[in-house]
Amino acid sequence: MQHPETHLALHHARAADLHAQAEAHRLANAARPNRDLRIRLGWTLVELGLRLATPRSTALAH
Incomplete structure (x- = not known):
């Protein structure tokens, strides 16, 4: 106790x-340096990577 x-x-x-x-x-x-810029750049790179990884036939369907 x-x-x-x-x-x-x-x-x-x-x-x-x-x-x-x-x-x-x-x-x-x-x-830290401008964190918002780093986040936007990171998500832009993710989006770009997903577009490059998506097969062409699926990309045309959208």
Whole structure:
């Protein structure tokens, strides 16, 4: 059985750890280059790959 003080200390330590992780994640996202451009480019390449991989007869049916 834990004492309330021990539980509270563990809670504060865990909360501080979560805050530090959240801040690190926020800083990492802020340091990334334009993410929207990378996502659009990635999906464009996927679409292009799917078009190249689709047999010609199926492509004409659309």
